Amino acid sequence: MSQQVRAVVARAKGQPVEVVTINVPDPGPGEAVVKVQACGVCHTDLHYREGGINDDFPFLLGHEAAGVVEAVGPDVTAVAPGDFVILNWRAVCGDCRACDRGEPWYCFATHNATQKMTLEDGTELSPALGIGAFAEKTLVAAGQCTKVDPSARPAAVGLLGCGVMAGIGAAINTGAVTRGKSVAVIGCGGVGVAAIAGSALAGASPIIAVDIDPKKLEQAKRMGATHTVDSSGTDPVAAIQELTGGNGADVVIEAVGRPETWKQAFYARDLAGTVVLVGVPTPDMKVPDIPLIDVFGRGGSLKSSWYGDCLPSRDFPMLVDLYQQGRLDLDAFVTEEIGIDDIEAAFEKMHHGDVLRSVVLFS
The missing domain is CATH 3.40.50.720 (NAD(P)-binding Rossmann-like Domain)
Structure with missing residues (x-):
């Protein structure tokens, strides 16, 4: 059975985003449902809204996120319900020519969830960078979940999911x-x-x-x-x-x-x-x-x-450890904490250079 949650969707090029109800299916093989705790407002999300990435509207925006795994599909062993994770958009395949030559940070066949999240009327959504985390819950490939220290602040470490890591x-x-x-x-x-x-x-x-x-x-x-x-x-x-x-x-x-x-x-x-x-x-x-x-x-x-040529399984835990030790000030990147209804205003502030990152917090 699918769940219904609130999420931020861009329906058409250049149009203001909307907060709507979407359907999130139960995870299938190789998939996970994550309860999102925090998601940064990245310039890439604005690119999606403006049609600068592609025209596969409607988009489910958001991708710089941290949260807790709620459920996993069959055969998923790397993460389990209750794990605190940072979401990444490089789910390494392990089989492409880059992976085969020992360079998985260049993986040429990264993958996303197979199932689609949808609007209430069944219209399929295109999740930003295969994640779509301006949502109370999101469906991702399990390989897009990277376990890190659960005591870390979600609003700060979630930013490693894109811009800070890049x-x-x-x-x-x-x-x-x-x-x-x-x-x-x-x-x-x-x-x-x-x-x-x-x-x-x-x-x-x-x-x-x-x-x-x-x-x-x-x-x-x-x-x-x-x-x-x-x-x-x-x-x-x-x-x-x-x-x-x-x-x-x-x-x-x-x-x-x-x-x-x-x-x-x-x-x-x-x-x-x-x-x-x-x-x-x-x-x-x-x-x-x-x-x-x-x-x-x-x-x-x-x-x-590309994505800071990172390998999430290697780099995210290391950088979170440095943050926890006080050697990497991820908190300094969080200019403001906002709600899910404030994303259009956050885009405007970002456009004018008033913030490093606005971060959406979910209860």
């Missing part, structure tokens, strides 16, 4: 930031600030934060940036070079997802340095016009970071 992973996993490396981060929203926190955790220095918003630069300093550059009035490439002895940074992380800022990142890195693209571009954007001789002559690596 930023920390872009620095540590994709960019291979280590002690003594210099880092610049262009774009200091939630993902960019998380990249700064990850760089600080790894011992990088200097850590240079670049943005056009003074409020975001202040947030970046609180999370570990040693220097800030207001690129609304300063050439960020020249500023980064000046702060790194004229050389450029060893790792430059682009957390905006625009051609012009990616080009800045390209020229702001040192010879043989690394550029990491973690900002998500729109389908119409093109690689900027850069002479091929510059690509060859500067050497190094140009990388994209």
Whole structure:
């Protein structure tokens, strides 16, 4: 039998979201039903509402979540009812060519729940990133549930489900930031600030934060940036070079997802340095016009970071432990705690850069 719960749905492109009743089926083979405790409002949810991902409306929004497993389907052994979990959108298959070569963080066949959640009239919903956690309960693949310390604060650790993990992973996993490396981060929203926190955790220095918003630069300093550059009035490439002895940074992380800022990142890195693209571009954007001789002559690596190249089963428990030890301030990412009816207002605040994360709490 299915359950009926309240949830947030985007019915059409650009239209305000609605709080409606949806049907959540009992878990089938390989599936789990999770009672959601907290879910962050991520920019990806706004992308879904605006039709920037695809046009498979209606969408069940929400994906940065933590909660408690309520029920599991047949053959599920990795999690059990009562487990406190962070939801992830990389349920590793274990059988694809990436998994077979020992790189499951690149899994090319990640999967979601087989059954569909629906509106009351039976219309099938498309869950954001295969999760759909702006809901009192949600149905996911059991592999999307990662067990962590149950004493951790759901509003904080749930953010590892997307943006915070993407930023920390872009620095540590994709960019291979280590002690003594210099880092610049262009774009200091939630993902960019998380990249700064990850760089600080790894011992990088200097850590240079670049943005056009003074409020975001202040947030970046609180999370570990040693220097800030207001690129609304300063050439960020020249500023980064000046702060790194004229050389450029060893790792430059682009957390905006625009051609012009990616080009800045390209020229702001040192010879043989690394550029990491973690900002998500729109389908119409093109690689900027850069002479091929510059690509060859500067050497190094140009990388994209998928979900911070994370392996949830490895990275989530480790980062939660660091949070519990006071070494990773996940609480600093939670700007406000809101209810399920406040998501449209949270989108507006996010659009204006007023929050790192609004987090929906469920009773």
